[in-house]
Amino acid sequence: MKSEKVYLTIATLATSLTLVACGTGDEGTDMSFSESSSSTSMNMEDSSMMNSDSDMDMEGMMHDDSGEVPDDLKEAADPTYEVGSTAVIQADHMEGMKGAEATIVGAFDTTVYEVSYQPTTGAKRVENHKWVTQEEIEEAGDEVIANGVEVTLKADHMEGMDDAPAIIEASKTTTIYMIDYEPTTGGDTIKNHKWVTEDELSSEQ
Structure with missing residues (x-):
């Protein structure tokens, strides 16, 4: 009888230990799932933030389409591409521009500048x-x-451009x-996209 009781006691302890071990394994799985869920949630939040930043960048690229030009900007006397004609854009200032067909809205003779500037909105330079x-x-x-001279812009092609400090990077005198x-x-x-230069347009693709 004693040996049977000892055997039953040992069997009971073994079963208890097995159950405890199984319970620990389940808890470990639950923790792993919880951590995984938390990580997934964080990744989704990060992705949402990145998308938000991207949207903000796109908003910064919105340009003025009013068609207004400076009063002292002189119309071109004999432009290669006359107002109302079409040309193919060879420039890639913005996505989807290169290779697009353009309709000429205005042609002017002036000096144009390539500039680097800090938007007044606090956006990225x-x-x-x-x-x-x-x-x-x-x-x-x-x-x-x-080149290299610091100036102040009074253009409003893009958000945050007007009154922004800028550095002259390059220049050319041409028809725009x-x-x-x-x-x-x-x-x-x-x-009313402003501006493309004459050498950024062509009569064929």
């Missing part, structure tokens, strides 16, 4: 923006401004065009 005209720079007179075009990526027609 814009490097090598093309283009702003001589007439859209606060300190500009009649002379071409040298205001254009309408349908992006090659699809979407709405871009109206």
Whole structure:
């Protein structure tokens, strides 16, 4: 009898230990799932934040489509591409621009500048923006401004551009065009885009 009791006691202890071990394993699985769920949730939040940042960047790229130009900007006397004609865009200032067909809205003779500037909205610094005209720079007179000179923009092509401090990166004196075009990526027609230079357009693809 004693040996049977000892055997039953041992069997009971063994069963208890097995159950405890199984319970620990389940808890470990639950923790792992919880951690995985938490990680997934964090990743989704991070992704949402990234998408939000991306949307903000896209908002910063929205351009002025009013068609307004500086009063002292002179219309081109004999432009290669006349107002109302079409041309193919060779520039890629914005996504969907290169290869798109443009309708010429305006043609002007001036000096244009490639600039880097800090938006007044506090957004990320814009490097090598093309283009702003001589007439859209606060300190500009009649002379071409040298590379590296700091100026103040009075253009409003993009959000945060007007009154922003900028550095002149490059310049050229040429005919510039205001254009309408349908992006090659699809979407709405871009109206009164400022600016493309004459060498950024072609008569064929």
